[in-house]
Amino acid sequence: MSSSGLKRKADSQENAPGQPRTKLPAIAEADTNVPLRPSRTAANRAAVGKGPPPLTKPKAPPLSTSTTRRYERATSAPPKIAPVRPPARPTSARPTATRPTTTRTTRAASGSAATQDKRFQALQDQVQSIESARAADTARLAADMERERAKLSELEENHMALTRELAAARTQEMTHKRELVDASDEMEQMRKRHAREMDELEAQMRRRDREIRELKDELRVCLDDLERERQTVSTLKSTIAHQSDAQLSLTTQVAAMKAQIDALQGQLSTSSVSNSTLVLQLETERKRVAELERETLEAETIRRKLHNMVQELKGNIRVFCRVRPILPSDLTPAALVKSSSSASSLSTTPTPEPEDAERLKGEAMAQIVFPDKMDHKEIVLHSSSESATGQERKDEWTFSFDRVFEPHSTQMEVFEEISQLVQSCTDGYNVCVFAYGQTGSGKSFTMEGGHTDATVGMIPRAVDQVFKVTDDLRRKGWEYKMEGQFLEIYNETINDLLGKGEFDKKKHEIKHDARTGRTTVTDVNVVALRSPAQVRTLLAQAQSRRTVAATLMNERSSRSHSVFTLRIRGENAQTREVCEGSLNLVDLAGSERLEKSGAAGDKDRLRETQNINRSLSALGDVIAALGEKGEGKSDKHIPYRNSKLTYLLQNSLSGNSKTLMVLNLSPLATHLNESLCSLRFATKVNNTTIGTAKKQSRPAITA
Template sequence: AQEVSMQLQQELAVKVTLSAEKSEVAGQLEQQRIENDLKWSAVQAEKEQLIAKAEALKDELAQVRAEATRKDQDNAGTVKSMRDMQAFAMSTNERLTAENKALAVKLASIEASSKALEKESSESTTTIQRLQATIEALEAAKSDAIALAKEKSEACLAATNEAQEQLRIAYAETEKRGLLDAQLREVRTELQACMAQLQATKAELKRQADEHKMGLERDANVRTNLEQTHHNALQVIMAEMDRFREEKVTLESELNTWKTKWHETQENKNMVEMAALCKAQSEAEVYKMRLNEAQNSTTQSLEAKNQLIAELTTKVKEGEALRRKMHNQIQELRGNVRVFARARPFLPCDGSSLESSIVCDTENQSLTIKVPQRDPEQYTFDRVFAPIAGQDTVFEEVSEFVQSAVDGYQVCLFSYGQTGSGKTHTMQGSGNGEMRGIIPRSIKKVLEECERKNEHGWKYTLQASYLEIYNETVRDLLAPRSPTEDPKSLEISMNKNKGKGVHVPGLKMVPISMIEDVERLVERASRTRSVSATDMNEHSSRSHSVFTLYLSGVNPELHVALEGRLNLVDLAGSERISRSGATGDRLKEAQAINKSLSCLTDVFRAIAAQKTEKNVHIPFRNSKLTYLLQSCLSGDGKTLMMVNLSPTLESANETLCSLRFARDVNKCELGRAKKHLSSTT
């Protein structure tokens, strides 16, 4: 196709050259013809002037002759006058003759010039005919060139179409390969998460096995001591029984000896001895029963212990559920921002060292951070997830929080932490199995609740949007665009129609009716979102992403309508330039990320300062992120922050900064959340 295109271009260049030469020759011919026409016109005009002048002279001569004749007829006597008139006429005639001769000379020269012009005209005509023949030949060559160019164009068009078809096939294969690569990366991510979860589970099982082993050793020692005690008691009882047997034999022997001697005289005394013997036998039976009870006590005590442990475990779970419910009610009344902390398990990129800087307590309420060359610090939050906690465990804690959106509340859940701490895994997850994140699980939960409420007369309509904030620019992750097209920038503005609140004009809304819609939506957004590799994270998110689910519910029977909103925010990771090695565009991205996170810190500090100060300005508009979250952080809804933590010792300082920020956020009081209900009557 390129060779044909080059040949076509060369032929077109030849064609253009011939056309230019033709135009130039035609111009020259036209100019020469115009000059000849001008000369011929001039000669003809001059000839006509001379002829007109000769005719005028002839007319004048005729008039003179007529006047002379008339005078001769009228005045025949005036000869002198006639002679004078004749002389004058002769002189005039001579003069006219001379002028006629001059005119004849001029006419001869004019005729010669005319002949020369006619000759030149014939030569010009010959040249014009020759040029016309050349032009006809050029026209024929032009027609041949056009026909050849047309053939070449058709061939080039066919080759271009074929190339475009091949290019389309290549693009399709590239897109398919990209999709397969994305699926492969997702499977690898899911496998990596599963392996990390498995390693954390193995470590936890090993810890529990060690504790169980130590418990078994303690139980074995206790059992050995009990058995030794029982054995000693049994030995004592057996010795007593042997002594009783000996005494019994002795007494029986003495009884038989004295039986015949003192049968009659000592009857009362023998009865007393027989009573003592019966008493000794009864005591031996008692010792035997105690021995059997001692042998069975160990088994019975173990069964009772296991049953007691099960009962206590059930009571602890019930008490924990009641405590969590009461705590949530207290937090809702106070309007505090709830904070959960989650420590991720170790990953292969963390190196061979498995020494963790984070120790979670068994009650899942606090954790201890160990920073090199510092004293350990303990932090308490609403909930703490150890590395062994799976995605289902995390969502179980936030499910009631997510359900509030169905009840008409504005809910915001955002993940915070350094880069590589597991924020995107917590929010989006990977795959469609156990590694699904909060976003797909939340949508499934909301759909189930909407379907359950449909049985009570409610009708819900769901829409979703997905945007990112990249370098302080709002981008729509769901807007259709070509791979080479730059994403369109959007602006954030106050929603004047609905009073307080912000919205993004022009943001694409996608209807949601099933969980598959959300899976396709999240997959499309994941391919569009800005992701790059750094020294700390191979797939580092370089933007803040905000997934928003809009719920509109109507109950015609109760004449009530509600509007809920669920905002799920995956913040970009804070990072230190010295560790991430960011340069160029990555450096600009890191600076924009750290600036927006710093603005978020300023907003929370200002909110916390409202408890002790009045008229505190909250700088929501210092960044696009805080401006977008203004409705969620202004006391109109419920807010939860998930702080994600890295367990490595190298990240201990960043983890400490995240924990301190989470502690400050946990102290913020936004006020009691408001339910968005309205009447339809």
Template sequence: MTELKGAWQKTGIETSTTIQTLESTVSSLRARIHFLESGSQAQSDSFADMESRLQEAIRSAEISKQKLVKEESLRRILFNQVQELKGNIRVMCRVRPIFNSEESQVAKLKYPDTDKESKELEILGKEEKSSLGNVTRKAHSFSFDRVFAPESTNEEVFGEISQLVQSATDGYNVCIFCYGQTGSGKTHTMSSSDGMIPRATHQIYETATNLQEKGWTYTMEGSFVEVYNEEIHDLLGNSKDFDKKKHEVRHDEQKKQTIVTGLRSVSLDSPNAVESILKQADANRSVAATKSNERSSRSHSVFMLKLVGRNSVTNETSEGTLNLVDLAGSERLKQSGAEGDRMKETQNINKSLSCLGDVIGALGQGKDGGHIPYRNSKLTYLLQYSLGGNSKTLMFVMASPLEAHLSETLTSLKFATKVHNTHIGTAKKSTKVRERSSDA
């Protein structure tokens, strides 16, 4: 696969260089023709030869450009075939970094793989005393598509998912979401200044720029919502209107796309535009202090990026979406110390996460036409097409490294294992070829 990728890159570079050289030749020849037409007999005699060479250079440049476009189409096909082989729903685990004040509270975690790309995690459970007085600790082993230890950085994490983000520019629906208990590092991974959301959008801008020479132009629109107490709020709207404005989830069965009514959509023409809406969304998101975390997210947030591409050479269009989801943390009511409004929030959070588990469990049964309980929560209904087979989906299970959080960590990892064993079918990309205009 590495050799194939290298061959693509080498061919693409060589073809691009050829096009640049030929375009330079065309420019030079045009200048010389202009000079030759100035009146000299000798110049006139060589005009026909120069014109012939000019036309040949133009034809060669066009052939090279067509070759480059065909190579890009082949790259897209082969690239997404490789992604399918890796699995349409993938699960990765990240153990959050350890703070200096926590070094004496760390649980016993092991990473059995010796390979650079670790895929296994082993956790020793709490001490248990047998009837004979013997103290034992049960070892729990887990295996995922990738395991990131506490010392891993957001750059390393994104390096592993960047290829999945690429699929969105190729016309696929892509969904990446973080799951885990409160304080396990979900928001740091997704929405921090160097998190997955800003990194993903930066990569998409770079890809769109690089594809311009192959005839592609892209437009991007972003929206940001939260699911709070089974209600949808527009995080790019006015927070004062949250209780007044109702948003409904609707699905386009034909296009396999989700629409949220009354949602503000922002044109994203630069990375700065993304940073701006991230700040606005963060300011509007529902957070509160609990015993589990000083600033606990009380809602699930979903960043939705729509990418529409058009190729002026092949007349092809593509439409992909990238959904980046930061799930609210699961909490046990006793541990969170939730009361009143906080208790209601916690109950709704746990209910929607439970519904997510039910949906994935139903999908895992693999029964065509069987009932999938998407409507049991706003979260699962919103993510219906991200979970139900028309999307490339990646789940990050976030784990706390602390001994005090062992029970919740094990619960999260067992749920992630359930997801990892689920097959949701093959994603389909949204592309079509437009009719060319007959105007000459």
């Protein structure tokens, strides 16, 4: 702490209330000629309210709650004053014994009191002089403080002015710097622009120099050309002189050519007339060809309609035969050998090389001939074998059906033949199309097809056809509602392929309505159909749930019968007519022999094969019974209840439906015996009379 601070602290403690008053210095030690300096506290008190307030406020020292330290100004004790003794009175010769003792004592006391009064008076005068000197010092100090405050105010004002000037100078400096930077940028841009202009001027000068050189070259060339032209002109002049004689002869030739042109123009006019006649004849022939083609199409349509009418009147089940092509899996050497190897070993057999494909195809292909190239109704099978005596034996079997499709036939060609039959369900007929054949003959491909548009099967194509026909009939006042169901008959058990639960959880029963001819199955999921895309989704769902397994005959053999039923109900508001029809599309399980399929070693496959063959045998019994009944044996019992399959198809086989069987054959020579069995069964079906299909229609019920 500085000395001034200590002095200020001491002065504040001196004048603080509650503190003992500082003792004055001793009179003997005080200098009466030197005026006393007023204390800083007094000067500060005199200056209160005058001048600017202090810049900082002094902070009071902290107080202690335990002990209060008191700072007192150190004062010196007053000097000891020796008692003033009165001057010694001169001794006389008179004896002192003449005065009494009390008189001397009284006088001495009065003299001492007078002396003390004088001293006190002198002390008071000294105190007053000290007080006046202190007041003078205080006044002088206040004046000095006032002058210092004025100087301080002036200095602060000068400081503020200098600060403002400094800020203004800094602002101006920043402005100058920005202007300098802008000027530098502008100078740099001007330099760049000047450099670009210089470059452009130099490039322009170079271009001008190049143009000047080119013009000089062109001028030189032009001068050379001019010289050559002058020489040419002179040459031409001489040539013209020589050609003047030739002009006369040329004029004569021109006249002759004009005469020849006139003759050619006459010939051209004659040719144009002849050409116009030919064009008219060609147009006439084209129209005639178009009319003939249209008549041919109409005749074909009429032929199909008449064919359907004949079939309806005849009452037979129509039969189509389709032979599938050779597949790559059929060309493997293991597929050509009659062995008992497992289906897994067949699936892992490598594909033959391309050069061996034709040889393997010739070895694998059975001798099948299609002699009817016009109507495509016949199929002939040939077989040659050696007897025990070594003689060659040749056999030939000829079969005739409503339509025979060769291996190269497409799905579209097959569907074109049944499209009119499928369309009958929109007119109120019950239509049934079922695929029959041995395992691996292509039944599922025919009915369900592949994943491309060209390989789509009969079921999705039939649904598309029905939706297309109903859309066309809506313009004639018809409104249709369609619903579908998809069932599976596996081991004589009906499963709902469109259901959400597990198989064999519900017991489904088949019921026939004798009045309406409608067949229903209890507790099955019937879905309302609104578009062909929805039907394809349902078919994919059903196909994923269908029971399949691998056998020696087919790697993915259908081990169940599938029945897709499309019910359609139409109503015409104009004619007040209502019709109800149904379309049953059936994919039968493949018929196979136990020794061929290799199912004898597997208990599940054995049971499946036995049930499949039993249901197909029941179908054959029904067909045979229907044939005998059609021959006049009216009391013949039809065993529909021997199988769930025949009982479900009772209305389709009993004459109340248009029925078509698509027989699928394998082209392999190893399957010749199974193909012959299937052909004989199809012939029996084709010769069976079941009656005439009836249209299910009635007038609309008015409200």
